[in-house]
Amino acid sequence: MDPINPGRGGPGGQRKRQTFTVREEDGLKRRGFPVRVSVDIPQGALTDCRRVRLLNHEGIEIPVQAKPVVSWPDGSIRSLLLEFAAHLRPYQERKYTLEYGKDIWPREQVFIQAHQTKDGIRVQSDIFSLRFAAGSQNWMDSVWVVGRPFTPKELGVRGYLLLGGSQGDLRDAKLTVEAVRVAEQGPVQVTVAAEGRFSHHKWSIPVQFQARVYYTGYIYAAHTLAFESEEDAKSICACGFEVPLAVKSHGSVEFGVVGAEPIKISAGDCPIFEQKTSEAYAVCNKLGVKAASGRGILRWVELSAGGLKLGATIQGADRYAPMKVETASYGGTPVLRLSLYSSPVGSERTRRVLLHLAAE
Incomplete structure (x- = not known):
């Protein structure tokens, strides 16, 4: 799996990134715990929800399921729902990075x-x-x-x-x-x-x-x-x-x-x-x-x-x-x-x- 490379991007700056944090709140050790996160996307930045990938706190790409929820007037995606599995210790916080853009081609993997x-x-x-x-x-x-x-x-x-x-x-x-x-x-x-x-x-x-x-x-x-x-x-x-x-x-x-x-x-x-x-x-x-x-x-x-x-x-x-x-x-x-x-x-x-x- 690929680590984050801050210098890597698509032609003309077509690849964008957003970072968010997930926190365990019940004092339990979580392994493969399902997380759902809604991410706001700038207008015109993403038209195909397949052109995304998610990186964990170590910069490793992890399986993700993405679905558009709301669209901008021009038809591009305004809000994107992400679903993925998280590994967390009790009360632990971890950061995840969403990459999206025209030059993103995530792996075609099916886990279920x-x-x-x-x-x-x-x-x-x-x-x-x-x-x-x-x-x-x-x-x-x-x-x-x-x-x-x-x-x-x-x-x-x-x-x-x-x-x-x-x-x-x-x-x-x-x-x-x-x-x-x-x-x-x-x-x-x-x-x-x-x-x-x-x-x-x-x-x-x-x-x-x-x-x-x-x-x-x-x-x-x-x-x-x-x-x-x-x-x-x-x-x-x-x-x-x-x-x-x-x-x-x-x-x-x-x-x-x-x-x-x-x-x-x-x-x-x-x-x-x-x-x-x-x-x-x-x-x-x-x-x-x-x-x-x-x-x-x-x-x-x-x-x-x-x-x-x-x-x-x-x-x-x-x-x-x-x-x-x-x-x-x-x-x-x-x-x-x-x-x-x-x-x-x-x-x-x-x-x-x-x-x-x-x-x-």
């Missing part, structure tokens, strides 16, 4: 691909592989990481929705994925959009799901419920994602709270983290015994078992109170459940989670 198969869409990179399929009860299934199954056979990232009955009982609505398609495909990430429906007897509600899958094993997952009436919204007690790991080991779960030390508990205790308000939280085990409590906002959670690691960050968690994160065991298989909706639902309909799949 999406293939249409007879049973759905297969997304894969050198690190992982997963499937999206119409007719499935999972948003994503057949998940493999570094050559080993990450979720149990026939299971995957499952959407769930709990309805509240008139007697206070809970009913589990069934998810059916009705359609899947590739919404965006580039060298760094593939975005898959899916449509489905949660149903229970005569009750049903449509749901849209989108997964922005990065080649490094990170997935931005979002789903939007389409409430058809206020009564629909009031009947929902919880809604979110559930991910089982393909191991028979309890392992441990760690909760990261803003402004506090991480809380680490055996996953065999099936701990439940509940955000009581926008600041107060409590962690209880499966018997209801309180293990920890305090003031702060849940920022991330990580479930580790049998060499597999599942991390999750709930985007905008401070606005989604109350909120619940649960761990469970299905026949010895550890499960992480992210309850993104919990009563009262409120007016917000879309929830976003950043998942990280890793294996040792």
